[in-house]
Amino acid sequence: MASKTIEELTRLMHQFVQEKGWYADDTKRPQTRRNIATSLMLEASEVLEHFQWGDEASDQTALAGELADVALYLLQLASISEIDLSQAILDKLDENKDRTWDDDTATQPIQFKRYPFTHAQLLKGVRDYLDAPYARIQNIKDIQTLTIQPGLYGLGGQTKIRPILLEILFNNRRYQLALALVEGDKPLIKRQDDLYRHLQQNMPLLMPDHIIGGDKWMVLELFQELLEPQSWQVDHYREAVDNLASLHYRFWNLQIDLKYIQGLWRPFDRDFQRTKKQMLKAMETLSSYDLLQDEHIQLVLTALVEHIGTVRQVLKEAPYTLLHGNYWAGNIASPLDGGRQIVSGWQYCTIGPAMLDLVMFQKQTVCHLVPTMAIDAAIERYRVQLTARQNQRIWTDETWQKQYDMALLWVFGMQWLPWLAAMPEHGYAVNHPMMDREWFIPLSKIVRTYFR
Numbered sequence: 001m002a003s004k005t006i007e008e009l010t011r012l013m014h015q016f017v018q019e020k021g022w023y024a025d026d027t028k029r030p031q032t033r034r035n036i037a038t039s040l041m042l043e044a045s046e047v048l049e050h051f052q053w054g055d056e057a058s059d060q061t062a063l064a065g066e067l068a069d070v071a072l073y074l075l076q077l078a079s080i081s082e083i084d085l086s087q088a089i090l091d092k093l094d095e096n097k098d099r100t101w102d103d104d105t106a107t108q109p110i111q112f113k114r115y116p117f118t119h120a121q122l123l124k125g126v127r128d129y130l131d132a133p134y135a136r137i138q139n140i141k142d143i144q145t146l147t148i149q150p151g152l153y154g155l156g157g158q159t160k161i162r163p164i165l166l167e168i169l170f171n172n173r174r175y176q177l178a179l180a181l182v183e184g185d186k187p188l189i190k191r192q193d194d195l196y197r198h199l200q201q202n203m204p205l206l207m208p209d210h211i212i213g214g215d216k217w218m219v220l221e222l223f224q225e226l227l228e229p230q231s232w233q234v235d236h237y238r239e240a241v242d243n244l245a246s247l248h249y250r251f252w253n254l255q256i257d258l259k260y261i262q263g264l265w266r267p268f269d270r271d272f273q274r275t276k277k278q279m280l281k282a283m284e285t286l287s288s289y290d291l292l293q294d295e296h297i298q299l300v301l302t303a304l305v306e307h308i309g310t311v312r313q314v315l316k317e318a319p320y321t322l323l324h325g326n327y328w329a330g331n332i333a334s335p336l337d338g339g340r341q342i343v344s345g346w347q348y349c350t351i352g353p354a355m356l357d358l359v360m361f362q363k364q365t366v367c368h369l370v371p372t373m374a375i376d377a378a379i380e381r382y383r384v385q386l387t388a389r390q391n392q393r394i395w396t397d398e399t400w401q402k403q404y405d406m407a408l409l410w411v412f413g414m415q416w417l418p419w420l421a422a423m424p425e426h427g428y429a430v431n432h433p434m435m436d437r438e439w440f441i442p443l444s445k446i447v448r449t450y451f452r
Contacts (some may be wrong), residue, residue: 006086010075017076033081040073055137071082084134090119091134102422105154111140115164115181116217122166125212125219132170136358139167143178150223150333150344159347163222171198178222179211186216191263193218195346198261199322204246206342207334220344225336229329230369237373244327244361245385247343248354252321252390258322258351265325265350266297268316269412276308279413282421289425291432303447304413310451311413312405318353325350327357328364348415356409358382363411405446412439 004012009151021031029035035063048342050057057063067371078085112119117139127135143165162181167174182189196210196218209221227236250256258264267275283301286292292301304311325348335344350356358379365371371378387394395403428435 004076008376009071010079010085013072013075013078023353029075031076032245033077036073040070040077043069043073045289046281062241071310075346087134091136094136114142115140116183117212117219121212121214122219125169129209129211130170130177135168136172137166138169140175141165145178145222150226150331150342156340159188159345164219178224180208180219180220180222181217183217184347187263189213189216189218191265191349192346194261194263195349196220199258202250202256204250205243206340207346208342208344223333223335223342223344227334227336231330232329232334232369232372236329237378239334240327240329240332240361241378241382242385243341243343244357245382245389246323247324247379248321248357249386249389252354254321254351263340264322265348266352267350268312268320268352272312275414278418279304279308282417285421286417286428289428291429295438297436297440300440300443301445303451306407307451308410308413311406311409314402315353315355315410318355318403320351321354323350323352323354323357324348325357325360325363327361329369330364353403353407354386355403356411359404359407359411360415363416363438367434373452405450408443409448414442 017023017031021027022031026139043066047063047070050059050063050066078088083193115122117308122140123135123137125132126137127175147161160183162183164179164181166179168177169175182192193210193213196207196213200207201211208223211219211221213219251258265271283305286301292298293419324343324346326345327343331343331345333344362375362379365378366375370377383395383400420431420435421433
């Protein structure tokens with residue numbers, strides 16, 4: 001008898017199953033993927049029985065029959081799963097050409113040795129991302145990009161973004177895929193990875209596509225052709241403020257349960273003592289800086305030590321929501337073609353009152369940029385947008401002002417002070433005029449209003 005192709009054998013297999021009535025709705029042998037996979041494993045175990053007591057099969061005819069049973073179930077499982085078995089075999093052989101099996105650390109192409117992920121991890125992520133189960137990675141390399149990637153801007157610089165380029169073979173055509181390898185401290189990466197895995201589908205704003213993640217790294221979509229933050233126009237600020245209002249509204253009062261996302265920072269509850277300790281440690285470092293000895297600066301630092309508990313209590317009276325933690329233009333991708341903004345840099349995502357994000361947006365903007373939209377107008381727009389979404393008044397003017405003032409104290413003490421302490425004294429000296437103008441002078445007025 002002439003040899004048959006896989007396609008011909010598959011057709012004969014389906015014909016046999018159909019004639020037996022096993023594809024009928026009322027059959028006692030439902031031909032489901034799970035049932036076929038189970039039968040495949042059972043038949044494979046019967047192959048093993050022929051070698052239970054020796055290296056040779058005693059009955060070649062019986063062995064051939066068992067192998068045929070395995071093959072038939074394999075053909076059927078591939079067919080009902082809509083897998084081209086011939087192509088899958090060829091793809092696997094091609095993929096294995098670059099592999100070695102000398103030891104556990106050498107089972108991937110050599111170019112992957114420079115990266116924290118394995119070939120198998122990235123391949124699975126890329127196939128899921130492209131919805132291309134037979135795609136193959138032919139090569140990977142670092143690249144330079146002229147576009148400054150959002151997400152680099154943290155308070156302390158613990159995140160590094162490494163652009164990479166993949167060469168992919170799919171459907172006999174070659175493609176290039178640019179991605180961003182994000183590396184950093186484990187808590188910061190874990191926090192972001194949890195967010196991408198569990199919350200991205202619930203987000204009212206766009207986020208980078210998440211490919212894969214590990215303990216201290218993750219791979220995201222790479223942005224190209226972006227408008228630089230210093231080139232933002234009024235409409236870009238408006239869109240950013242509207243997106244922030246949408247984010248806070250979606251998670252207002254924690255109507256979507258976030259308890260299962262372990263990485264989220266909770267500085268008002270579980271993580272308060274740890275956050276306070278970081279602030280006090282930063283103050284100890286800064287205590288010797290000559291530029292910080294002025295009376296109004298010492299007034300602010302002393303008030304933070306003595307009254308941070310009061311600040312915390314005032315802020316805890318406000319509804320909690322999901323906070324980005326460092327929301328401003330430096331962490332937002334604004335495409336040159338006018339497409340929707342994409343929010344990145346989620347390493348400080350937090351549970352807390354909405355005012356903290358608003359203060360961070362304001363201060364990061366005025367400290368690093370010359371905004372084309374008056375920052376007070378942006379803040380007022382946020383308040384109007386969130387009130388409209390809630391369809392009710394959220395803050396009285398008095399409550400708004402008090403929440404804003406306490407949020408200024410909190411953000412400076414709990415987030416900016418540790419960042420300043422990480423600088424050498426001469427590095428701080430460069431930033432002192434800005435810090436005095438935007439932080440110490442306004443904060444000293446707040447301290448005198450509430451605590452003197």
